[in-house]
Amino acid sequence: MITLEIxxxxxxxxxxxxxxxxxxxxxxxxxxxxxxxTALLYYVNGAFYAAIFQFVIGVxxxxxxxxxxxxxxxxxxxxTSPKKLSALIGAGVVxxxxxxxxxxxxxxxxxxxxxxxxxxxxxxxxxxxLQALVILTVALGIAIILYEQKKGGK
Amino acid sequence: MDFVILSIxxxxxxxxxxxxxxxxxxxxxxxxxxxxxxTLNFVMLASSTGQGLGQAFLILAFSTDTAVSGVVLxxxxxxxxxxxxxxxxxxxxxxxxxxxxxxx
Numbered sequence: 001m002i003t004l005e006i007x008x009x010x011x012x013x014x015x016x017x018x019x020x021x022x023x024x025x026x027x028x029x030x031x032x033x034x035x036x037x038t039a040l041l042y043y044v045n046g047a048f049y050a051a052i053f054q055f056v057i058g059v060x061x062x063x064x065x066x067x068x069x070x071x072x073x074x075x076x077x078x079x080t081s082p083k084k085l086s087a088l089i090g091a092g093v094v095x096x097x098x099x100x101x102x103x104x105x106x107x108x109x110x111x112x113x114x115x116x117x118x119x120x121x122x123x124x125x126x127x128x129x130l131q132a133l134v135i136l137t138v139a140l141g142i143a144i145i146l147y148e149q150k151k152g153g154k
Numbered sequence: 155m156d157f158v159i160l161s162i163x164x165x166x167x168x169x170x171x172x173x174x175x176x177x178x179x180x181x182x183x184x185x186x187x188x189x190x191x192x193t194l195n196f197v198m199l200a201s202s203t204g205q206g207l208g209q210a211f212l213i214l215a216f217s218t219d220t221a222v223s224g225v226v227l228x229x230x231x232x233x234x235x236x237x238x239x240x241x242x243x244x245x246x247x248x249x250x251x252x253x254x255x256x257x258x
């Protein structure tokens with residue numbers, strides 16, 4: 001299917017641009033492209049819930065990244081030259097070619113009809129543990145920030 | 155079309171960016187790309203065999219990934235405000251300088 005090839009080329013190009021553009025804000029915009037192409041790849045392959053979650057999480061992450069990118073970037077950063085931009089796009093196209101023309105996956109996968117809801121229900125134990133981990137990480141992060149602020153205030 | 159190779163290429167780009175970029179925000183973007191490559195591989199292999207398990211795991215992975223991202227970004231803002239720059243080399247130089255001054 002030609003759509004998958006176009007999406008994978010777009011994915012690799014936007015990943016290259018996200019990492020190697022000089023301006024941070026443009027890098028974040030390219031990362032938005034990466035998340036969008038990933039969500040579209042999921043959608044085309046029938047993973048609808050994964051596509052929706054990728055899109056939603058991507059939007060949230062990007063909003064924070066745009067804000068911190070504006071706050072933290074040096075204003076004196078030089079602009080990316082058109083030569084570098086075209087080189088990055090060319091590199092992205094070349095790097096996506098192996099994924100289009102080569103294959104290393106075996107076709108011995110066992111087809112299963114486990115629905116998304118059943119799988120999520122079976123994983124509820126793991127979910128509880130992971131949620132606890134999330135809360136612990138957030139609490140730790142807040143504690144570190146408050147400690148640093150207290151230390152800086154002294 | 156092979157998604158395993160696609161995710162390997164994406165992970166390689168992320169690791170290359172992680173090793174070569176000196177800006178803290180770019181390092182964070184590299185880590186995001188590596189995480190996306192890992193989940194892409196997982197979801198594609200699971201959806202090709204009709205298993206909902208891959209998508210369920212993706213949602214759990216996202217919840218932890220987002221929490222970690224929030225903490226990393228907060229630390230990043232603190233470091234940048236403290237040293238006045240987001241360049242890793244300059245931060246290391248400043249840290250060495252302050253260590254030498256503390257020893258004297």
